[in-house]
Amino acid sequence: MAGRTIIDKIWDDHVVKDLGDGWALIHIDRHILHDLSGPPALAKVSAAGRHVRAPALAFATPDHAVSSAQGRTAASFAPGGRLVDALRAATTAAGIRMFDLGQDGQGIVHVTAPELGISLPGLTVICGDSHTCTNGGVGALAFGVGTSESAHALATQTLRMQRPRRMRVRIDGRLGGHVSAKDLALYLMHRLGSSAGVGHTVEYAGSAVRAMGVEARLTLCNLSVEMGARSGLVAPDDTVFDWLAGRDYAPRGAAFDHAVAVWRGLVSDEDAVFDREQMFDAAEVAPMMSWGTSPDQSMAIDGIIPDPDRAPVALRDDIRAALDYMGLEPGRPLAGTPVDWVFIGSCANARLSDLREAAAVARSGRVADGVTAWVVPGSVRVKRAAEAEGLDRVFLDAGFDWREPGCAMCVAANGERVPPGARAVSTSNRNFVGRQGPRARTHLASPASAAAAALAGRIVDVRTLH
Numbered sequence: 001m002a003g004r005t006i007i008d009k010i011w012d013d014h015v016v017k018d019l020g021d022g023w024a025l026i027h028i029d030r031h032i033l034h035d036l037s038g039p040p041a042l043a044k045v046s047a048a049g050r051h052v053r054a055p056a057l058a059f060a061t062p063d064h065a066v067s068s069a070q071g072r073t074a075a076s077f078a079p080g081g082r083l084v085d086a087l088r089a090a091t092t093a094a095g096i097r098m099f100d101l102g103q104d105g106q107g108i109v110h111v112t113a114p115e116l117g118i119s120l121p122g123l124t125v126i127c128g129d130s131h132t133c134t135n136g137g138v139g140a141l142a143f144g145v146g147t148s149e150s151a152h153a154l155a156t157q158t159l160r161m162q163r164p165r166r167m168r169v170r171i172d173g174r175l176g177g178h179v180s181a182k183d184l185a186l187y188l189m190h191r192l193g194s195s196a197g198v199g200h201t202v203e204y205a206g207s208a209v210r211a212m213g214v215e216a217r218l219t220l221c222n223l224s225v226e227m228g229a230r231s232g233l234v235a236p237d238d239t240v241f242d243w244l245a246g247r248d249y250a251p252r253g254a255a256f257d258h259a260v261a262v263w264r265g266l267v268s269d270e271d272a273v274f275d276r277e278q279m280f281d282a283a284e285v286a287p288m289m290s291w292g293t294s295p296d297q298s299m300a301i302d303g304i305i306p307d308p309d310r311a312p313v314a315l316r317d318d319i320r321a322a323l324d325y326m327g328l329e330p331g332r333p334l335a336g337t338p339v340d341w342v343f344i345g346s347c348a349n350a351r352l353s354d355l356r357e358a359a360a361v362a363r364s365g366r367v368a369d370g371v372t373a374w375v376v377p378g379s380v381r382v383k384r385a386a387e388a389e390g391l392d393r394v395f396l397d398a399g400f401d402w403r404e405p406g407c408a409m410c411v412a413a414n415g416e417r418v419p420p421g422a423r424a425v426s427t428s429n430r431n432f433v434g435r436q437g438p439r440a441r442t443h444l445a446s447p448a449s450a451a452a453a454a455l456a457g458r459i460v461d462v463r464t465l466h
């Protein structure tokens with residue numbers, strides 16, 4: 001028998017019933033619910049006269065529509081407050097654990113699920129949210145679902161799924177100084193485009209990935225959906241096992257040792273066949289920044305803004321439209337472009353290691369006049385850990401705002417917006433038209449690059465600051 005990929009192994013372990021033609025009913029191990037997608041899914045279950053089959057496998061927390069202001073309550077943003085109430089009522093009725101505002105465990109779902117050990121290697125993890133792929137950083141097969149699928153899974157603990165095609169992206173070698181997992185992810189988008197992963201699950205492999213800590217792997221997997229893949233993962237190894245040991249919902253004692261022994265088998269066999277393979281050299285990755293209105297419209301920070309007239313004909317209109325929206329001129333350096341807002345946060349980059357990288361830059365100066373810069377930790381736990389090592393003081397002393405955990409300005413669902421026409425450097429993962437507010441202009445970047453832009457008041461190559 002031919003070898004199997006890690007994707008096949010996790011899939012095969014979860015098939016409840018083979019439905020033929022590549023379709024199967026698969027078991028869902030963990031179900032995450034947030035304030036936007038949780039209430040409608042739970043309502044659908046009740047409306048159908050069903051009940052939640054395995055409440056102990058579901059976990060909820062509000063993140064999207066909650067204010068990030070210090071001292072916030074659910075009522076601080078009234079429309080979101082109603083969603084928090086709905087999530088609280090429905091999870092209480094169903095017997096599902098909810099990490100409420102102000103409680104340990106609250107935060108952006110894709111930050112909290114791994115940090116609490118809810119997502120574990122080899123598990124299937126779903127959430128009504130496209131960035132559920134983030135959880136692949138611990139070796140889970142994790143993907144976003146729609147409301148009907150979420151309701152189906154709540155009622156049955158299964159989903160009818162098409163077996164994903166298998167893609168491997170290998171990155172070998174070493175990333176350079178000030179080049180992070182976020183830069184690598186933007187580089188991959190830039191090289192592969194926004195639809196390279198459609199229909200696939202991506203395994204990220206190679207020495208550059210092996211060398212990454214878990215949080216960096218979560219960042220890398222977070223952007224899988226921006227290249228069209230519903231899920232992306234990294235084979236779990238000692239780095240992951242050490243990181244998971246002792247986490248709230250991870251197995252304990254002998255059960256943990258047993259789990260690790262099983263998890264060690266979650267690697268692609270030497271002779272496993274992928275439907276698509278791509279290889280990259282880590283040394284070629286520079287600090288990256290998006291220039292357009294899709295994450296794949298990204299470039300090396302020391303590069304020249306693309307000229308539509310020199311681009312392939314099929315791309316010209318898109319490039320023109322993106323540059324027009326972004327207020328950028330082709331043929332000029334991106335560095336030097338003045339910046340109004342900086343947002344350090346989101347499930348892409350709001351974990352402790354991200355805040356450390358941003359703080360290391362923030363220590364060297366002050367936020368430039370005319371720039372508003374926010375740091376929104378990804379979870380209550382990240383916030384507390386950052387405060388315990390004084391990162392809040394570093395940011396506050398440098399003139400950044402230090403805020404409460406949630407999605408905040410990543411999608412502006414809580415009313416926190418980049419003003420119309422303003423230019424933001426953001427550590428989030430989407431720069432779509434209007435994403436951070438009507439007419440807001442978003443440049444995606446790493447935490448270090450975002451902090452550097454805040455201090456300089458313009459887009460700057462972070463490598464030139466140190």
Ligand SMILES: CC(C)[C@H](C(=O)O)[C@@H](O)C(=O)O
Pocket residue numbers: 036037064128129130131144411
């Ligand atoms: C609002 C939510 C369902 C959405 C998603 O699915 O990803 C959001 O988190 C996003 O990042 O755009």
Ligand code: SF4
Pocket residue numbers: 063064108110129131346347348406407410411428429
């Ligand atoms: S932080 Fe942004 S990308 Fe992540 S779940 Fe929230 S809105 Fe979506």
